Amino acid sequence: MLERNIETFIGCDASYEDADIVIFGAPFDSTTSYRPGTRFGSRAIRHESYGLETYSPYQDKDLTDCSTFDSGDIELSMGSSEMALSQISERTRTILEGGKLPFMVGGEHLVTLGAFREVAAKYPDLHVIHFDAHTDLRDEYLGVQLSHACVIRRCHDIVGDGRIHQFGIRSGDRPEFVWAAQGHTEMHKFNLDGLKETVNALGSTPVYFTIDLDVLDPSIFPGTGTPEAGGIGFMDLINAIILVGGNCNVVGCDVNELSPSYDPSGVSTAVACKVVRELILSLNK
Amino acid sequence: MLERNIETFIGCDASYEDADIVIFGAPFDSTTSYRPGTRFGSRAIRHESYGLETYSPYQDKDLTDCSTFDSGDIELSMGSSEMALSQISERTRTILEGGKLPFMVGGEHLVTLGAFREVAAKYPDLHVIHFDAHTDLRDEYLGVQLSHACVIRRCHDIVGDGRIHQFGIRSGDRPEFVWAAQGHTEMHKFNLDGLKETVNALGSTPVYFTIDLDVLDPSIFPGTGTPEAGGIGFMDLINAIILVGGNCNVVGCDVNELSPSYDPSGVSTAVACKVVRELILSLNK
Amino acid sequence: MLERNIETFIGCDASYEDADIVIFGAPFDSTTSYRPGTRFGSRAIRHESYGLETYSPYQDKDLTDCSTFDSGDIELSMGSSEMALSQISERTRTILEGGKLPFMVGGEHLVTLGAFREVAAKYPDLHVIHFDAHTDLRDEYLGVQLSHACVIRRCHDIVGDGRIHQFGIRSGDRPEFVWAAQGHTEMHKFNLDGLKETVNALGSTPVYFTIDLDVLDPSIFPGTGTPEAGGIGFMDLINAIILVGGNCNVVGCDVNELSPSYDPSGVSTAVACKVVRELILSLNK
C-alpha cells in the first residue's frame, strides 16, 4: 500500500508528540508596499530544503538528531491583515500550549506580530532580538498600522522600552532613527556589533528571535522585497545564530522576508534553508 | 529653463480642461490569492506605451486626435482593501464631477469596485459588460468579502439581477456557475458569443465596461496572476472593444490584471497598451 | 494537535482504499539530449495545482466527486536509466495489483517505458494512443537505446506492429517517418485528424494513453525541452482527452515533458495542471 505525499522541511520528521520545535509557514504579504512575493517564501524553503544536507559542518550537528515537526503552511486570508494575524496567533497558541517552541517561517515581517503577541502573553518578561536591514518602527505606513513597516513598533506597543534589541539596521526614515535613539529600542546600526554583550546581559531571560533575512547583504540574498546593500555576510549571520541560539533562552523565533521569485538562481532560497537549519541546530543543546 | 519630468500614457497629453477621458492607475493587489504583481500593471502600461504608435490601423484613428488626460497612479494603502477602495472612489468621483469619463487601469480586479460604486451612484440604470476568464462571483473567499474573487458579486450587490453581462468565462467553482445560471447574471461561457446581441439590446443605456485581461488566451497574455488556457484571441478582443466602445453608451471603464513581471518578453504589457489605445480610440466617436 | 504537512494534487484526497486512480510522479530527465528540466515537472504540477479550480466547466464535473489518490514522487536514480525504469515499474505494479489505474506524471518521456511494460504485461492486447510532437521512434540515440528519443520504439519492441496510434507528430529524422510509414505504427502527422476513427475502432480494447505535452503548440506550452512550433491548440487537446478518456478503455496513462523553469510565466505549468484535471475527470464516467 502506498502513502499519501508528505512534504516537510528536510530532516524534520519527528512525531508531534516527540517534537521540541514546531515549524509552520505564514505565507502572507498583503501589506508589502514595494514588491510582493514573500508569500512564496515558506513553501520555497520547504521544497528546496531537499537540496540541503541535514548535517552542519559549522556546528557538527545533524537535523536527524533533533526532534522537529513541520506542521505546514497556514492558509491565510489575503487582504485582511487582522484575520491573518489571528490565524497565526491561533497556530502559535496551539504550539505553546503543547509545550513546544514555535518556529515560524514567513511571509512578510508583519507575520511576526501574530506569533509574538502569543509568546509575549506566555512570557511577560520577553525580550526581542531583531536582525533586519530596516527599522520597522513607523507608527503607521500609508495610513495603515498593521504594516510590515510598523511591525517592531507594534511589538514595542506590547513590551515597551528597553526590551527590543535591533541589529544590522541601515534603512528607515529619520524619525524612526530618532525615536529609537530616544531609548525606545536598543538599535545597533549597520552590523552585529554589540550582540555578544546583549546575549550575555540577557542570560536566561526569555527571548523572541526574529530574523528578517534582508539583514544579509543582497549580494548573497537578493531574493527579498526591498534589498538594501551594505548588509552583513552569511558567516556573520550563521555565527550570530549560533551565539544567540546556543546561549539565549529562545522561546519563539521566526525567519522571514524571503521572496524567492526575485532570485532565479535559487541562491536566496538556499541561504534561507541553511539559516533555518542552523537555527534549528543551534536551539538543540 | 528645463521642465520637470512628466510621464503619461502615450498621446494622452490634453489639458485637464479639454479632456473627455481621464486615465488613472490603481496599483493594488493585496487580496490576490495566488500570484501577486498586478500593482505594477498601470506603471508598466504607462512606461511601455512609448513603444507604441499613436495610430491604429484597425480603427484608422490616432490618439493625438483625442483629448485624454493621464492623472497618474493613486498611492493606495496596501493591506487595507477598504481604504484603497475609498481612495479609488474619491478619484473617480472627482473625474465624474468634472463631467469626464473615468478610465481606470489596475491593479487586481477588486479595484473595479472602487470606481464602479461611484459610476453606479451617478447612473442608477447602469449595466456592466464584463470580460474575464473567471466568474468573480464568490460571496467570500478565504473569509474575505472584499476580494478579487468576489468583485462582480459585490457589483451585483449594488445593481442586482439582469444588469451584468459576462463574457469569456471559463473558470470558477461550481456554485458560482450555478448561481449565475439562476439568472443573477447573464453569463456567456468560453468566448464572446452573444456580444453583438447584448450591445444591440443595451442601446443607449449607460454601461460600465470592465476588462479583466485574463479573458485573453495566455498564449498572447501570459503576464497575469491566474492564467487560464482556452481564452479568446487578441483580434477577438480588439473587435469586441470596437463594438462596445463604438456602439454602447460607456460611462466608465477599466482594464486590469496585467502582472508584468510574469512575462519577461514584455508581450503582455505591449498587448495591454494596445488594448488601452484601442479602447480610448473606440470611445472617441 | 497539528498534522504533518501533506501536499497532493488538488482534489485528490481519497483514501488509498477508495481510490480508482493513483497518481505518482516520475521526476527523471537523465537522457534528455537537448535541455533538461522535466525532473521538476511533477512537483510543479502538484504545487501549482492549488491555483486551479477543482471544477471543470468543460465537462461539468468536479475532482471532489472523484476518488483519486496522490502517492507522490518516486525518488529516482539520476544517471541510471535502467534503475529508474525499474523503480517506476515497481510503483506501477503495486498500483495495478491493487486494481487501480496508474496515472504517471513525468519527467521526460522515457519514463513511459517503466509504466508501460507493467501495463502491457497485465493487458497483453494493449494498444497505445500517443500524442506528441516527436516520433520517438529511433532505435538508438547517441549510442543509447534507453533514451527519450527512442521510447515509443521500445514500446513497439513490446507490442509490435499495429498497436501504436500516434497523433500530432511533426518532428523526427527521415528514417523514423519512413519506418512508421512501413506500417510499424499508425502515424497521424501534424494534428489529431483521425482520432475519432481510432477511438471508435478500439472499442473496449485496453489502451495506454501517453501524452507528451509538447504536442501542444509552444505558444501555449513553451515550458518543454524541445518546443516545436505548429502544434495543436489547447482546446484541441482538451476535446481529444474527453474523447479518449470518455470512450476508450484506458488502463494506464501518463502526462509528461513539462519543464517548468523554461516558462517563467507559469502558463505551461497551469496548462499541465488543467490537462491532468481534465484527464482525471474524463476517466471518471
Next chain:
Amino acid sequence: MLERNIETFIGCDASYEDADIVIFGAPFDSTTSYRPGTRFGSRAIRHESYGLETYSPYQDKDLTDCSTFDSGDIELSMGSSEMALSQISERTRTILEGGKLPFMVGGEHLVTLGAFREVAAKYPDLHVIHFDAHTDLRDEYLGVQLSHACVIRRCHDIVGDGRIHQFGIRSGDRPEFVWAAQGHTEMHKFNLDGLKETVNALGSTPVYFTIDLDVLDPSIFPGTGTPEAGGIGFMDLINAIILVGGNCNVVGCDVNELSPSYDPSGVSTAVACKVVRELILSLNK
C-alpha cells in the same frame, strides 16, 4: 589529431566551392529605438540549431541533401551604421561574385540595406517581398535616416515605386500608411492575403525576400524588440515561405529581428531556426 572547434547552422556543411547558398550573420542593433538585443540573434540561431532536425516533414526534404555554407558572423562596428552597412555589403558582394545566393541572418532590420544594395546592383529589375509587422517606411526616425524604422524606405530609394510588396503590416504612423497607399509600395495589411497573386505576377523576376520575424504573432514569437499582437501564425509563415521560395526567383534573402534574450523559453529561437531551415529547403528545388 584533433580538429579546431567549428560551429555552423545544422546541416550546412558543404564546402564553399560546392555551396549554392552562403549564410552569414549580421549581429547589429545600434539603431534599435525601443529594446536592443537582436545582435544576439544570428549566434542564437546557429547555436540552437543543433536542437533541430535536418529533416522537414512539411517539405519532405533534408538539409543534408542541400549545399549550404555557413560563413559565420561579421564583426560589425557597433555605433556606426554606415561602417556596419559597408561591412555587410562587402560580404554580400563576395558571395554574389562567387555566384552564390547570400542568406543573411540579422540583427535588426537595418542590416537588410547592406545586403540589398549589392543585390540590387547586380539585379537592376529586383523586386522585394517584405514580411513584417511594421511599415519601416519612415524617411527618418529621431533625426536618423539609417534606422531600422526607415529600412524599406531606403530600399525604395534604390528601386522606386511598384517594386516593394509588403505583407502582414499592422503598425506604423499614419503618414507611412498614407505614403504606401499613394502607390509607393504594394502594402497588404494584417496578413498574407494576396501573396499568391504577387508570386504569380512576379514569375521569374529576381526577388529579394526579407523576413522580419515580428510578422509572426508574438504568442509564438515573443523574442523580438517590438512585439505586435495580431500577427500571422507559424504555419501561415511556413506555407508562405514554401510558396515564395519554391516559385519565385529569389536571388537574396534575410531573416531578422530575433532578440533571443526576451524569450527565456527559447521558443522564439527555435521558431527562427525552423524558418531558416524551411527557407533553405524551399530554395533547393
Next chain:
Amino acid sequence: MLERNIETFIGCDASYEDADIVIFGAPFDSTTSYRPGTRFGSRAIRHESYGLETYSPYQDKDLTDCSTFDSGDIELSMGSSEMALSQISERTRTILEGGKLPFMVGGEHLVTLGAFREVAAKYPDLHVIHFDAHTDLRDEYLGVQLSHACVIRRCHDIVGDGRIHQFGIRSGDRPEFVWAAQGHTEMHKFNLDGLKETVNALGSTPVYFTIDLDVLDPSIFPGTGTPEAGGIGFMDLINAIILVGGNCNVVGCDVNELSPSYDPSGVSTAVACKVVRELILSLNK
C-alpha cells in the same frame, strides 16, 4: 482638478529656480560592443527610487533638505553617436548656464563625453576622478572612435596628461595599461587605494566625477554590460563618494552603466539608486 502625472527621482522636487543640482538621464547604448541595455538605466533608477528612503543613515542627511531638480531623460538619436552627444552637450550647457551642477545618469559610459566637453569648456583646469572596472583608454574600438571603450581617451584628448585619476581599474588590453603607465593618466589598479591623497592634492580644483558602476564587484552589481569580478565593495564606494563629494570641488558628475534587465532581482538598480542618493547628499555641504 487633477494634476498630470509627474515622475522624478525621489525627493528631487525643488523648483528649477531653487535647484542647485539638475539631474538628467542619457538613455544611450548604441556603441556598446558586448551586451546592450544601459539605455534603460536612467528610467529604472528614477522609477525604482520610490522604494528608497530619502534619509541616509550613512551621512545623516535627507534628500528633502536638498534642492535637486529632475529634468527627465533626453530623447536621444539611437544609432548616431555624434547626434546623441550633441543632444547631451546641449542639455549640459543649459544647466551650466543656469549656474547649476549637471548630474547625468546613463546610459553607457560614452555619454560622459557629451557632458564632459561642456564642463571642460567652462572649467579649463578641470580634473577627472574616474571610477571604473575598465580602462576605457582605447583610441578606437572596432574602427570607431566614439565608443564606450574609448571615452576616457576622448576626455584625455580634451584635458591632456595628468588630469585624469582612475580607480578600480581591472580590465583592458595591454596597450591601454602601458599607455596609462606612460603618464597619460594616473591609474590606480584594482581598488581605491590612493584616493585620499588624490582628493587632498586636488584641493579646490574643479573636478568632474564619473562613476562607471561596474567598478563595483558584480556580486553586488551584476546588472551591467560587462561585469568584472574582483571589484570594490558597496561600502567602499559609498565612503569614496562621501570623500570626493564632501571634499572636492565637484562641478559635474555622472553615474552610468546600469543595465537593469540583466539583474532580475532588482538589486543593481537599488544599488544605483543609493549611489545617486549618496552622491547628491555628499554634494550638499
Next chain:
Amino acid sequence: MLERNIETFIGCDASYEDADIVIFGAPFDSTTSYRPGTRFGSRAIRHESYGLETYSPYQDKDLTDCSTFDSGDIELSMGSSEMALSQISERTRTILEGGKLPFMVGGEHLVTLGAFREVAAKYPDLHVIHFDAHTDLRDEYLGVQLSHACVIRRCHDIVGDGRIHQFGIRSGDRPEFVWAAQGHTEMHKFNLDGLKETVNALGSTPVYFTIDLDVLDPSIFPGTGTPEAGGIGFMDLINAIILVGGNCNVVGCDVNELSPSYDPSGVSTAVACKVVRELILSLNK
C-alpha cells in the same frame, strides 16, 4: 573565398602542433541529483569568452602569448555515464599521447573521472588538488556509484590515501567528513588555508588540478547546481590558481559545474571565463 565559422575560447588559436594545452568541453550532467544544466557550461564559457580581454592585469600575461588549442565539445551520450566517461577518457588519451596538457571544461563534476583515470594511468604518482564546496566522497548516491556526489571517492579508488588535497569544503553528510578525517583525504574545510604548505610539499610531483567552481561564494558565482553560501572570494581563487599553476607540476586540469542558465546576469559565466583565462596563463611559465 570565405571561411567556415570557427569558435574557440578567446585567444586559443594556436595550431594543434604548436599547442601546449588542449582545451575540450565535456557537456554532461546526467547524474546531477538536484538541478541540471551544467551541460551548457562549456559552450557558454566558449561563447562568452569574446567579452573577455586576453590580457590579465593580475599576472601581466596575455593569452595571445600562449599556445593553446580549443578542440571543442565532445558529443556525449546523455543517460549513460559509463559511455560518456569512456568518450572523455578517449579524448584525454589522445591529448596526453600528443604530449599536451588536457584542460577539460565541464559539465558536472563526474566528468573529472573520465580525464583523471587517463592522467593517473600516465602519472602513477599523481596527486589531486581539489577545490570544491562539496566533499564528493560518497561511495554511492541514490544507488549509483558513477555520480557527481561520488567523483572524488572514485578518484580515491584509483590513487588511494594521502594523494587527494581538498580545499574549501563546506557541505556533505557526516560520514563523508568522518571518512576524510580518517586519513583518506587531506581535507581543508571552509577555505583555502594550508594551500601554500600543500603546494610546497608537492614540489615537482605531478598534480591533477580540479576546480569545482561552486567553491566560490554564490554571491559571485550563483550559476551552479547546488550553491553553498560561505564560500571563498574571487580573488582568493585567482590567487590560489596563480599559486598552484605557477608552482606545481600540473599535468591535467579541469574547471566544472558552471550552470549558466541559473544566472541570467551572466556574471557566473564571466567569472568562469576569467578562471579559465587565469588558469591557462598560470600554466604558461
